[in-house]
Amino acid sequence: MISLQHLCVTAVSLATLITCPGPVAAQAAPTTRTTTATATKPTTMSLRLQVFHKRMAEIDADLAALPADTTGTVVMLGDSITEGFRAKELAGWRVMNQGINSDAIRISNGEAGGVASRIDRVKAARPAHIFLLIGINDFGGGKPVDTAEAHYRDVVKALREAAPDATLHLQTIMPTGGRYARLNVSVNDMNKRIVQIAKENNLDLIDLHAVMADEKNELKAEWTPEGLHLKAPAYAAWEKVVVDRLE
DSSP: OOTTTTTOOOOOOOOOOOOOOOOOOTOOOOOOOOOOOOOOOOHHHHHHHHHHHHHHHHHHHHHHOOOTOOOOOOEOOOOEHTTTOOOOOETTTEEEEEEEETTOOOOOOOOOGGGGGHHHHHHHOEEEEEEEEOHHHHHHTTOOHHHHHHHHHHHHHHHHHHTSSEEEEEEEOOOGGGGGGGHHHHHHHHHHHHHHHHHTTTOOOEOOOHHHHHHHHBBOOGOSSSSSSSSHHHHHHHHHHHHHHOO
């Protein structure tokens, strides 16, 4: 799913008029023939890849700037919701934000992207804590929950192998609202599975869904601009939960 906050896609059609004189008969007016060339419209996928590669370059720059004597960081790992988490330091820990707009648990069509494809960046951050929040874009793209669970389990396994000394915090997927509320059926199903994965692997579980949900089990309207992304009060509530785990 491409974030409406971050992307505005404008399709532009270009028309080129080519005039070719035809044969001229006696007392006949010259004839013309025109052809129209239309520019290729950027696809949703190509725009997603542009965003992905730009953000990966930023993450790599953050890693390159990490002091050599750094022995532990807090990695926030996820999609655009995580990317919007602005804290640079929490409870004395340096925060490495590795959220990427429109990212998913895993991209299965051969295109670049997916948290599963960038575990090496998490390892390079020398994490002491990893906070994982991912999955909503998988459901926005129509991925079945069974497939999302399998991909999620693979990511958890890879993170534990890449950073065995880090504390991995699994966060339930936040509810949605408005026109995105249709995704909540999959979200609720997946969250039950995330709870089970945390139990099976003896991992910390943070129920962000409960923090963000209103009485209808949707994302609090006052905390979101459009039912998916977060406003400052929601980030403040999330930050408090993270700090509680770090202290």
